[in-house]
Amino acid sequence: MAFVALTKPRIIELLLITTVPVMFLAEQGVPSLWLVLVTCFGGYLSAGGANALNMYIDRDIDALMDRTSQRPLVTGMVSPRECLAFGLTLAVVSTLFFGLLVNWLSAALSLGALLFYVVVYTMLLKRRTAQNIVWGGIAGCMPVLIGWSAVTNTVSWAAVILFLVIFFWTPPHYWPLSMKVKDDYARAGVPMLPVVAGNKAVSRQIVLYSWVMVAVSLLLTPLGYTGWFYTAVALAAGGWWLWEAHALHARAKAGVTGAKLKEMRLFHWSITYVSLLFVAVAVDPFLR
DSSP: OHHHHHTOHHHHHHHHHHHHHHHHHHHTSOOOHHHHHHHHHHHHHHHHHHHHHHHHHTHHHHTTOGGGTTSHHHHTSSOHHHHHHHHHHHHHHHHHHHHHHTOHHHHHHHHHHHHIIIIIIIIIITTTOTTHHHHHTHHHHHHHHHHHHHHHSSOOHHHHHHHHHHHHHHHHHHHHHHHHTHHHHHHHTOOOHHHHSOHHHHHHHHHHHHHHHHHHHTTTTTTTSOOHHHHHHHHHHHHHHHHHHHHHHHHHHTTOOGGGGOHHHHHHHHHHHHHHHHHHHHHGGGGO
C-alpha cells in the first residue's frame, strides 16, 4: 500500500474525470471500452510515476508540513532509492504502454506531462515563485489532450479549449486550499501565493481566473463542438462558481479570517464544478 500511496491515487481520480469525457466528445458517441481502459490505466501509470518522483524530490519539505507528514518517504515506509526507482520505472513503462497500446502521440503527451510536472513545476517553480501552481498546473491539463489524441490521434481546438479550462481552473481550485494551509507552506519555505500575499489579493486573483475560466468554457458551443446541454450546465455551474468566488473575495475584503473565511467552500465546489462540466462534455453528444 505504501507504493500505491506514492502515486497519489486521489489526485489521479481527478485526472481521469477529465480524460474519459473528452474521449466521448472526440468520438461523438461511445468510444471503444478497451481504448478507454488502456488510456486510463496508462494515465494512472504516468501520473503515478510523476507523483512518486515529486515525493522523492520534495521529501525534505514534506517532512515539515502537517498535510504531507504521513507520506511514505517521510514515515520511512519507502526508502528514497526505492521511490526513485519506482517513479522512473513507471515513467518508462507508461510511455511504452501508451505508445504500443494507444498511439505514440498520446505517449509523447503523457511523457511531456510527467516531465513538466517533475522538472518544471517540482524542481524549478515550486520553491521559487508564487506563480508555481499557475504554470505548474499545465501538467494537470494534459489528460484532456491525451484523451482526445487517444481517440483521434490528433489534437483539435476542442481539446485545446478544454485544456485552457483546466489551466484557468487550477489556480482558483488550489489557492483556497493554500489559504487554509498557508502556515504549512510558510514553514517549508514554499512561496505559494497565500504565503506571500494577503487574503484580499489572493481572492482577487481567484475572481479574475474564475471569470476567464467560465468564459473559456463557453467557447465550445459557438465553435460547434457542443450543444444546448453542455451550455446549460456550463452556465449554471459557472454561475455558481462565480457566486462562491465573489463571496470569498467579499469576506476577504471585509477582513474576515479563520474559519469564518470559509475558503474551503470554493475548494470543495471546484471539484464538483469540474466533475459536472466534464460529465456534460460526455453526455452532450447524445443529445444533439
